[in-house]
Amino acid sequence: MPDAFKNLINHTTVRDTAQALQMQWPALDRQRFEQMASQGLDELEMKARAMQIAEALDACLPVDLHAAASLIEAALAPVRTTDADAGDTSGPGAGLNGWVVWSLGEFVARRVERQPADLHRGLDCLHALTQRFTAEFAIRPLLRDHPSQVWPVLARWAADPSPAVRRLASEGSRPRLPWGLRLHASVRDPSPAFDLLEKLQDDPDEVVRRSVANHLNDIAKDHPELLADWLDRHLPGASPARQALLRHASRTLIKQGHPRVMAAWGLGRRFKGDANFSITPARAEVGESVELALTLRSGARQAQTLVIDYAVHHVTARGQTSAKVFKGWKLTLAAGETRTLSRRHSLKPITTRRYYAGWHAVTVQANGAPLAEAGFHLD
Known part of the structure; x- marks a missing residue:
């Protein structure tokens, strides 16, 4: 991973995170947190950096998930209104946002794994976190381990006023999200996501629609006929925005020359x-x-x-x-x-x-x- 990219999570990230948390919880052992989170940080790649900060959070924040989640939420920066600052890190006094949110979400997922009775409190926290960066990685183990409880929440989130939350409903449930835990149940059977994808494919926010396209493209890799069926239902009479989404969703099968998908786009004939x-x-x-x-x-x-x-x-x-x-x-x-x-x-x-x-x-x-x-x- 290029140095400039992995360094988006750095010693300043650790220091600012400690400061934001301590402002809300003076009892934080800041020295211990910073020592654990910073140890050998320069030698780690990006995901390893995020996981190490999550481990420090797990060691230093309150054991009770309700207390820890409330503390994190109080320390968050204001909700983002655009994606222009999606990669920004937290600054002194600005509150938690940006790349450290990856670590915060991982912390929540780990606590829910040990305290499954607090699943919905953890989901509420991810709802807040994703509006400051993303919780697409953290939601995946919860969806894997508690599908009957998490899928209905994602269905509600598909109608959330926040585009960041609506995007999470699609992005977090992708079968093959890059860098994320593979959802083997969704690889085998992607149908639980169909209703929310249908709702979101005409979302007014382009970032949400792009997530739907990538989700459908994931499905196409394992179930090409399902993507062809989707085009049969949703391409005729589609708006330009939906056409663009479906075209992006079709990219893998177009490259492969899948007959039904090629025909849906008027590309079925060989070059003469x-x-x-x-x-x-x-x-x-x-x-x-x-x-x-x-x-x-x-x-x-x-x-x-x-x-x-x-x-x-x-x-x-x-x-x-x-x-x-x-x-x-x-x-x-x-x-x-x-x-x-x-x-x-x-x-x-x-x-x-x-x-x-x-x-x-x-x-x-x-x-x-x-x-x-x-x-x-x-x-």
Whole structure:
């Protein structure tokens, strides 16, 4: 994880958190809390930092969850009205908000695990926390362990006045939330979320709608036919906002060329014509980039709507290859038209991808069907 990102949780975060809590509860052993939360912090990655602060909270806050939750709520910053400051950390005297809320939510989840009778008090606290950052990670173990009690709460939250709470109803119940606990029951059967997703897909807040799209895309990875069924019901007559949501929800299956999903978007037909694909330079180094050039010559008598993606077959540490699909272009090619498309593809390392030397094949697909192939050698 890039240093600049993990350092959003830092020693200042710990100090400001201690100050905000002590203002509400003078009995806090601030020295112990700061020592536990800060120990070896610079060597930890981001999630480990959040978990270490949660452990310090667990050790230093009142044992009774009701008392601890009331203390946390009293120490919170004012409710955010926009997402512009979503990544901000707490400042002296400003109250708790930003990245430390991840740790606060984890603390609540751990206490509920040990004090399950206080589940609803914990949920009330997460309702407050998510309006200062997010509680999408903390809600997941509660949903796993107490589904019959948590799903009705999420259904109510789907109608909450706060967009942050409405987003939590969708985001917190995603089957495959990145960085979050996988909800295996929802992977197997996503239907408990259908009612709240249907309510939220036309939410006035774009952030809420984006969460619904990502939730539906999670479902599509395990149950593609359910996503196709969803499109059959909700795409006809959809508003532009809902169309955008459903298009984002369809992205995985469009890349895979799923027949029903492609047909729902009018993309079911194979490209008719010729394609010439090239990559320059032929050799590149990590940190550089290569230029992709694709020339299409239509052989059809009518216009063709095309979604073109490309897959880079990365060399792995074991000398094998692993394909990663990237978005390319969406276009309508007129009958008999010739068009050249270009894209610069970066080879700069990122958190989730390391590069290894060797031949990297690149395949282009149109409407999910293979179209052309080229490649480059990474030195």
